[in-house]
Amino acid sequence: MEDVIRSLGFLCLGSRLKRIGEQLQADAQRLLDRLDVPVQASQYPLLAALDRLGPLPVGELAQSLGIAQPGVTRSVSLLAELGLLEVNQSNDDQRRRIVSLSGDGRRLVDVAKRDVWPRIENAVADLCADLSGPLLDQLTAIEDGLAAAPLDRRLKEPEGTVQ
Amino acid sequence: MEDVIRSLGFLCLGSRLKRIGEQLQADAQRLLDRLDVPVQASQYPLLAALDRLGPLPVGELAQSLGIAQPGVTRSVSLLAELGLLEVNQSNDDQRRRIVSLSGDGRRLVDVAKRDVWPRIENAVADLCADLSGPLLDQLTAIEDGLAAAPLDRRLKEPEGTVQ
DNA sequence: CACTGTTATATACAATGTTATTGATTTCTG
DNA sequence: CAGAAATCAATAACATTGTATATAACAGTG
Numbered sequence: 001m002e003d004v005i006r007s008l009g010f011l012c013l014g015s016r017l018k019r020i021g022e023q024l025q026a027d028a029q030r031l032l033d034r035l036d037v038p039v040q041a042s043q044y045p046l047l048a049a050l051d052r053l054g055p056l057p058v059g060e061l062a063q064s065l066g067i068a069q070p071g072v073t074r075s076v077s078l079l080a081e082l083g084l085l086e087v088n089q090s091n092d093d094q095r096r097r098i099v100s101l102s103g104d105g106r107r108l109v110d111v112a113k114r115d116v117w118p119r120i121e122n123a124v125a126d127l128c129a130d131l132s133g134p135l136l137d138q139l140t141a142i143e144d145g146l147a148a149a150p151l152d153r154r155l156k157e158p159e160g161t162v163q
Numbered sequence: 164m165e166d167v168i169r170s171l172g173f174l175c176l177g178s179r180l181k182r183i184g185e186q187l188q189a190d191a192q193r194l195l196d197r198l199d200v201p202v203q204a205s206q207y208p209l210l211a212a213l214d215r216l217g218p219l220p221v222g223e224l225a226q227s228l229g230i231a232q233p234g235v236t237r238s239v240s241l242l243a244e245l246g247l248l249e250v251n252q253s254n255d256d257q258r259r260r261i262v263s264l265s266g267d268g269r270r271l272v273d274v275a276k277r278d279v280w281p282r283i284e285n286a287v288a289d290l291c292a293d294l295s296g297p298l299l300d301q302l303t304a305i306e307d308g309l310a311a312a313p314l315d316r317r318l319k320e321p322e323g324t325v326q
Numbered sequence: 327c328a329c330t331g332t333t334a335t336a337t338a339c340a341a342t343g344t345t346a347t348t349g350a351t352t353t354c355t356g
Numbered sequence: 357c358a359g360a361a362a363t364c365a366a367t368a369a370c371a372t373t374g375t376a377t378a379t380a381a382c383a384g385t386g
Contacts, residue, residue, distance in 0.1 A: 004212040004227045010287040011280055012208055014187030019229055021181030022343085028177060042372080045175055049167040059334060064167050066182055068374055073336060095334040095381045117174055124173040128298055135294050135301050142298075185374085205342075221365060234343055236366060258351050258364040 009136060020142055027151035028120055035116055046075050051109045055100035057090065084108060123154040172299060183305055190314035191283055197315065198279055209238050214272045218263035220253065247271060286314040
């Protein structure tokens with residue numbers, strides 16, 4: 001059965017990128033489910049942003065993640081509920097709510113940085129190892145690569161693992 | 164403001180692809196809004212599939228689009244409501260519902276193929292024209308290109324246009 | 327210091343996708 | 357041929373994410 005999105009080339013590039021992205025995220029989620037971490041894959045970019053940039057108000061967090069502000073508000077509420085984030089009113093502007101990692105959040109990020117993220121990064125890098133040529137060919141290679149061996153089959157055990 | 168998804172490289176490749184895909188789709192939607200076509204950008208892949216492959220049952224349509232069957236059922240209901248699709252029981256298997264373009268659907272697709280899709284394809288091809296090198300660099304180039312000139316600024320007027 | 331406009335965030339709603347389930351048919355098997 | 361198993365599509369229930377809008381706080385102006 002012909003894959004129409006693939007056949008249509010540049011015309012459906014958006015649909016195709018989205019579809020590949022979703023599959024990668026789903027794969028990464030499955031991979032996280034194996035390691036016993038307590039939050040969804042989709043929440044890690046937010047945690048990583050706070051780790052990299054320090055405490056930020058909601059709007060700047062949205063900007064640094066490239067997503068819309070309501071999405072950040074939702075994720076922050078969720079992660080604060082889980083005790084991973086702290087939210088404080090800014091002193092000089094009562095509208096701003098400054099988001100920062102809590103102690104638990106800090107610990108989770110440190111563990112993830114040491115044990116989890118490198119594995120995912122390795123798996124994805126493995127998937128993309130031999131890419132070359134035009135973009136559409138590279139995307140085809142990614143799709144075929146994912147079909148042949150999903151991310152969790154590309155896990156390399158780093159030394160000093162927690163497992 | 165640092166773009167965290169971009170900085171994280173392969174670790175967030177899924178998020179990044181999804182984000183770029185969504186932006187491309189949103190751009191394409193804006194571009195369609197200018198031309199006066201009556202359906203959402205997201206419905207065109209389904210119409211294109213029927214155009215390329217001819218009448219298909221729901222399941223095979225889902226497979227050719229790479230999405231789940233309930234999504235196709237929903238889109239088909241919508242487009243049939245608009246009079247663009249016909250749905251007929253298969254003769255040899257009463258479970259199958261064969262989806263095909265109606266007269267109006269056929270006409271819409273023909274217009275789109277002549278006047279709309281080439282423009283979008285050109286705009287996206289223009290965006291991707293000078294890509295080379297590793298995937299992440301190409302993605303960066305796409306993001307930068309979209310920021311510099313969104314798709315609707317890349318419209319090339321084909322000859323024989325309807326406008 | 328009211329008044330207007332702007333900014334930061336929250337909320338409501340729509341679009342779109344997924345998985346699980348159900349109902350109806352068909353196909354297989356003894 | 358009867359009953360079990362498989363298949364197709366619809367529906368339900370849920371999740372995610374975006375746009376539009378409402379609300380609250382701030383900032384500038386007469």
